[in-house]
Amino acid sequence: MNQLVIMHNQQAVTSSLQVAETFEKQHKHVLRDIDEFKKDVPNFGLMFFETTEPDSYGRERRVYFMNRDGFTLLAMGFTGNKALQFKLKYIEAFNAMEKKLIAPQPNYTLPQNFKEALLMLAEAVDENEQLKFEIESNKEKVILANAITTSDEGLLIEAAAKYMRQNGVNIGRDRLFKWLRNKGYLVNRQGREWNMPTQKSLNQGLMKIHCHLYYDSEGELKTSRQVVVTGKGLMYFINKFLHDGQLKLSL
Known part of the structure; x- marks a missing residue:
């Protein structure tokens, strides 16, 4: 239940696969229910995003991502106390993920004097040197990964x-x-x-x-x-x- 809601294209969403697993439904039935909305929901494309993902055998299968509105529309038909508890957990997960999106960014203050400016400059130099060190340390790994994934030799x-x-x-x-x-x-x-x-x-x-x-x-x-x-x-x-x-x- 830890991945009910994820980030996708800078939006908090869940997937039809996750809904099927959580609510103990067959994925094809969840897809069927979502497909039915296409006929009558004018803003269907704003709530549901169709894509494909490989299954455990590597075969491509249809999957829907949905935002909070899409999930709410879909889950309205799920009944029973157990379904209610799952809905509440989803709502909590959406709230937590969206809270991260709108969290205020840290404020940066300008130096008040020359000494403070020098200290801030020194800290920035240290951070830059650390970043350069990490980039150099990982360069060989990145090059190797790119070479492997694009090579036909294997x-x-x-x-x-x-x-x-x-x-x-x-x-x-x-x-x-x-x-x-x-x-x-x-x-x-x-x-x-x-x-x-x-x-x-x-x-x-x-x-x-x-x-x-x-x-x-x-x-x-x-x-x-x-x-x-x-x-x-x-x-x-x-x-x-x-x-x-x-x-x-x-x-």
Whole structure:
């Protein structure tokens, strides 16, 4: 119940997914109810914002964001004492989020004399130097993240695990292999296909197989196969860890 209301485009909103989960309804039924408003609500577009989000399989699905007015209109049809308690919690969450939006900004006072101006300048220089230090410290991480997400080559499993570990995820190569097998992203069947991407991983573009030709010591032409995690796959798996609450990662 901690994420009933979120910030989206500088507005306090909730989503049809969150409403369905909180009120224990099927998401398709919540979508159906919202779609019905399109016919009779003139300012529908000011209260509801349709978008898409991937499900747990990476498939795009329709989702609505709604502001306080949209939620109120939708929730009017939810009855019962339990529904009433949920409505009250939503209203509290909207109020808290909107309070942050309109919170007054800190006032900045002008220096009263030359000494005070020098002290303020010194503090500003210190803050600027600290900011420059943080930017330099994170530059390598930002460059690496951009390179990974835009690369078609992808990362070997070991390199992907290292990247996660460098960003605070307590996972290594073997544990990542095991997790990927258990979750159905790698083949969990002993044999030639062991640790190869499943069709699901390939179809979603999460992984690739790189094939290389080489000659063995007997002069026979052989093929070696390497599994790589694509940039899309790396971000997908990171989000899976975060969504499942198993690991914490800071990019």
